[in-house]
Amino acid sequence: MIKTLFARLKQGYRTMPLPVKNESLPERFLGRPCVRPNISKEDCQKCKIICPTGAVGIEGDGLLLDLGRCLFCGECQRICADKAITFTREYRLAVKERKGLIISNKPEQNSREVKKRIKHIFGRSLKLRQVSAGGCNACELDINVLNTVGFDLGRFGIQFVASPRHADGIVVTGPVTKNMRLALEKTYKAVPSPKLVIAVGACAISGGPYIGHEQTNDGVDSLIPVDLYIPGCPPHPLTILDGLLKLMGSAKC
Numbered sequence: 001m002i003k004t005l006f007a008r009l010k011q012g013y014r015t016m017p018l019p020v021k022n023e024s025l026p027e028r029f030l031g032r033p034c035v036r037p038n039i040s041k042e043d044c045q046k047c048k049i050i051c052p053t054g055a056v057g058i059e060g061d062g063l064l065l066d067l068g069r070c071l072f073c074g075e076c077q078r079i080c081a082d083k084a085i086t087f088t089r090e091y092r093l094a095v096k097e098r099k100g101l102i103i104s105n106k107p108e109q110n111s112r113e114v115k116k117r118i119k120h121i122f123g124r125s126l127k128l129r130q131v132s133a134g135g136c137n138a139c140e141l142d143i144n145v146l147n148t149v150g151f152d153l154g155r156f157g158i159q160f161v162a163s164p165r166h167a168d169g170i171v172v173t174g175p176v177t178k179n180m181r182l183a184l185e186k187t188y189k190a191v192p193s194p195k196l197v198i199a200v201g202a203c204a205i206s207g208g209p210y211i212g213h214e215q216t217n218d219g220v221d222s223l224i225p226v227d228l229y230i231p232g233c234p235p236h237p238l239t240i241l242d243g244l245l246k247l248m249g250s251a252k253c
């Protein structure tokens with residue numbers, strides 16, 4: 001027992017304060033991308049060609065990058081000597097509308113405003129049921145990490161529960177495979193109204209690397225309405241946490 005107490009004293013307080021400084025994220029972390037203006041269809045388009053999910057497009061005189069499809073592999077940044085696309089270290093990426101995930105050189109389109117209705121209804125308590133709808137377990141693991149002492153999700157009043165009947169909403173990962181469609185729809189129906197749906201990761205938002213595959217449904221919002229999109233492959237736990245806090249209206253970051 002005494003050894004345990006000494007170990008606890010030595011370890012000190014391990015839960016991270018929020019907001020986290022972008023610089024403290026690991027060096028390999030890729031956050032919100034920026035796209036350079038004045039790229040036309042006559043330019044090399046290497047970034048568009050190399051992207052495995054078709055996340056990069058060209059419209060008018062500028063590049064578009066769909067964060068809902070992006071795997072954050074960084075290939076588009078690596079291949080371009082002119083730095084048409086560069087990734088920043090901004091981890092706050094969650095949005096409530098799908099169109100907010102389109103990055104362009106136009107002024108900020110992303111709406112990160114708090115849903116007042118959600119704050120009013122759910123206050124400072126949010127119970128969520130997780131549904132893995134054909135995910136590879138990467139997003140699921142980064143959601144699980146939020147329950148560790150480092151992130152301590154419970155301090156914000158957010159908890160994952162076992163039954164959808166005890167939940168305020170569902171957190172969906174995976175591209176929603178044909179096999180998981182019925183399970184997802186039943187789980188959604190079992191959550192009492194008003195309810196929230198949160199799509200975590202490129203697969204749940206758009207199908208990710210499985211876009212167009214006959215065995216998937218290309219993400220959650222083809223079946224049920226989504227209240228929050230959290231992009232990434234998988235999203236960093238801080239990106240998920242920031243999204244959940246934004247949804248509750250309690251984020252100060």
Ligand code: SF4
Pocket residue numbers: 050051052053054055056065069070071072073074075076077
């Ligand atoms: S980082 Fe995203 S946009 Fe760039 S190549 Fe990879 S998937 Fe495509």
